[in-house]
Amino acid sequence: MRSVLVEGPRRMSLVERPMPDPAPGEVRVRVRYAGICGSDLHIFHGQHPYVQFPRIIGHEFAGHIDAVGAGVDASLEGQxxxxxxxxxxxxxxxxxxGRPNVCLNLQVVGVHREGGFADYCCVPVECAVPLPDNVDDRAAATVEPFSIAANMLGRTGVLNEDTALVYGAGPIGMTVIQALSGVHGLRQLVVVDRIESRLDWARDSGATLTVNSADRPLSEALQDAGLSPDLIIDAACHPAILEEALDLAAPAGRIGLMGFSPQPSSVPQSKLNRKELTLYASRLNNRKFPEVIDWMAQGLIRPERFVSHSFKAEQVHDAFALLEESPVECCKVLLDFN
Ligand SMILES: [Zn+2]
Ligand SMILES: [Zn+2]
Structure with a gap:
């Protein structure tokens, strides 16, 4: 089978590998589409803290079950x-x-075990979540990134009357924006970024006010609009953002952090306590796939607007090069294993 193998930092190739057999309790998935994530780029550059080489990467993918291991219902074949x-x-x-996404012995597909940038991938049967007919294979490959947003918003909660502020309209921010607009129907959804084309996408996905912080300070734009955010999501993931968010948040505000920066942020206790703010962390997803698939089936989110490019599996180097050289042009880039 074709497999995208990273043998070490900056050493990636499409190689032939033997087709894996599902172990007891596992299914084998014939992969159709897989999405490239920022963390795949980190693995490629040898900057990912947990990965062991060589590794078949890829953790955002969908397809159909083509074989089952011992103890698994054979009628799942074809699902x-x-x-x-x-x-x-x-x-x-x-x-x-009830928090398996932060399991002490967590194994992430495509990081700790072989991933989905391949024709076939074996996973525990619980990881293979059924799709309805009206969610196509390309959309299905984006369930994982949307599940990151679902998990974050599940942590913070979303209230009807929230004024929300999303930092960053890159791929992570876009999933949050689509969920806040399409699923939660927020009437005040502010998005800040420094790249105008991303702000265009954000408006197209439901942002009611966009601010280019390269042009004017965010605090000034919020003040002019008379807005004070109750819910702030940092999908730009820079440590300085938390410091600003503490000042901008309304009393009783909630702040969700999606970044993994090792750099510290300065968080004075007085700023947290004066407004009784709450900080939320979020990792991967805690059984959010059925919820996200339901969003797609109901047409509440628009994965087709989230996918900006797709490449044949053989063009994996071109796909990575595009993401690295022209990140501004990209939202989600898919690999096609059909
Ligand atoms: Zn990802
Ligand atoms: Zn555990």
Whole structure:
């Protein structure tokens, strides 16, 4: 089978590998489409803290079940599925208390175990989530990135009357913007970025006010509009944003952080306590695939607006080059394994 193998930092190739057999409790998925994520670029550059080489990468993918391992219902063969990359142990404290996405023994598909940038990938049957007919294979490959937004917003909660502020209209921000607009129907949705074309996308996806912070300070734009955000999502993921968000948040505001920067942010206790703010962290997704698939089936979000490019699997180097050289032109880039 064709596989995108990263053998070490900056050493990636499309190679032939033997087709894997599903272990007991697993299914084998015939992959149709897979999305390239920022973390795949980090792995490619050898900057990912958990990956071990060589590795078949890819954690955003969908296809159909073509074989099942021992103990798995054979009638699942042929079922179209999207694959959640979260493989948890089921027995640790996090798993027992309903937080398997931060399992002590967490294995992420495409990071700790072989991923979905291949014709076939074996995963535990619980990770293969059934798709309805009206969610096509390309959309299905974007369930994982939308599940990141679903998890974050599940953590913060979204109230009807929230004024929301989203930092960053890149791929992560776009999933949050689509969910806040399409699923939650927020009437005040402010998006800030420094790239005008991304702000165009944000408006097209439901932002009611966009601010280019390269042109004017965000605080001034909010003041002019008479807005004070109750819900702030940092999808730009720079440590300085939290410091600004503490000042901009309304009393009782909630702030969700989506970044993984190792750099510290300066967070004075007085700023948190004076307005009784709450900070939320979020990792991967906690069983959010059925919810996101339902959003797609109901037409509440628009994955076709989220996907900006797709490449044949053989063109994987071109796809990575585009993401690295022209990130501004890209939202989600898919690999086609048909
Ligand atoms: Zn991802
Ligand atoms: Zn666990």
């Amino acid at each position: 179209r599925v999207a694959v959640t990359p979260v493989v948890s142990c089921g027995t640790c404290h996090s798993c027992r208390t």
